[in-house]
Amino acid sequence: MADGHSKPVFGIIGGSGVYDIDGLTNTRWETVETPWGEPSDQLLFGELEGQPLVFLPRHGRGHPRPPTELNYRANIDAMKRAGVTEILSVSAVGSLKEELPPGTFVVVDQFIDRTFARQKSFFGTGCVAHVSMAHPVCGRVGEACKEALAESGIPHHIGGTYLVMEGPQFSTKAESELYRQWGCDVIGMTNMPEAKLAREAEMCYATVAMVTDYDCWHPDHDHVTVEAVIKVLLENADKARALVRAVAPKLADRAEPCGKGCHTALDNAIITAPDMRDEGLLDRLDAVAGRALKG
Numbered sequence: 001m002a003d004g005h006s007k008p009v010f011g012i013i014g015g016s017g018v019y020d021i022d023g024l025t026n027t028r029w030e031t032v033e034t035p036w037g038e039p040s041d042q043l044l045f046g047e048l049e050g051q052p053l054v055f056l057p058r059h060g061r062g063h064p065r066p067p068t069e070l071n072y073r074a075n076i077d078a079m080k081r082a083g084v085t086e087i088l089s090v091s092a093v094g095s096l097k098e099e100l101p102p103g104t105f106v107v108v109d110q111f112i113d114r115t116f117a118r119q120k121s122f123f124g125t126g127c128v129a130h131v132s133m134a135h136p137v138c139g140r141v142g143e144a145c146k147e148a149l150a151e152s153g154i155p156h157h158i159g160g161t162y163l164v165m166e167g168p169q170f171s172t173k174a175e176s177e178l179y180r181q182w183g184c185d186v187i188g189m190t191n192m193p194e195a196k197l198a199r200e201a202e203m204c205y206a207t208v209a210m211v212t213d214y215d216c217w218h219p220d221h222d223h224v225t226v227e228a229v230i231k232v233l234l235e236n237a238d239k240a241r242a243l244v245r246a247v248a249p250k251l252a253d254r255a256e257p258c259g260k261g262c263h264t265a266l267d268n269a270i271i272t273a274p275d276m277r278d279e280g281l282l283d284r285l286d287a288v289a290g291r292a293l294k295g
């Protein structure tokens, strides 16, 4: 199992419209079992110019799973078991700002989590942990995305706050206007609790949010439709695959664990006394927290 010190393994969580990754060699789809239940799909293992890469379609191939019913814990645990050390989420979002039109890729650096019907932690009764989410995105992976986007000619914006709503319905106009007042930049339904769970699992996590629509606040776009979203998504998906190909080599070399602290996020986070810890829960935490619990 990867501990963050060994060679990086790049993992992609592909959102709406991104159900595969092209240009990989030695590919195989494999079932990964987890103590948290079933991930969204099998994982695609492959190599990109000699570098290992693992891909998971967030909603499953063919998009059978809605955002509110995804097993986020199983998805992150499966990636960790597969040896992934750095995760890039490529996600479809609505824009809450005039200056972020459809087709723009945003390197997100903050989240506001408004979800309420999801399992948000690997920890719980029998092993309590509180990780920091002050800086929810890995600055190193974010920087690699920034460089790749600058080279690729994809219209993009560096930095932005992603409001995560529960869904699956799109927002009301009042909600959309409220999130704009809060200063949010983009809106989606999936990146929380994903980012929180990646932090608990001591994995780097970054998001490139691909704008598909103006949500419903915009005077010229009265409401969001899946038809309009899908049209832009299909154009974005090709750009997303190009982005992955450009980012992967930038993450290929890392002698040390992540300098931003992602790989040691559980140091000083677990508060339950060793003699009060629940053996069953500790077993389930073997992949995500094995490093910290052994230490």
Ligand SMILES: CSC[C@H]1O[C@H](OP(=O)(O)O)[C@H](O)[C@@H]1O
Pocket (backbone or CB within 6 Å): 014, 015, 016, 017, 058, 059, 066, 067, 090, 091, 092, 093, 167, 188, 189, 190, 191, 226, 229
């Ligand atoms: C098809 S539009 C709504 C859907 O798309 C986004 O998913 P993802 O982040 O996986 O690309 C959004 O969060 C909703 O789940």
Ligand SMILES: Nc1ncnc2[nH]cnc12
Pocket (backbone or CB within 6 Å): 092, 093, 094, 095, 165, 170, 171, 187, 188, 189, 212, 213, 214, 215, 216, 224, 229
């Ligand atoms: N407007 C929107 N709201 C929530 N999720 C989205 N995904 C794509 N567009 C969205």
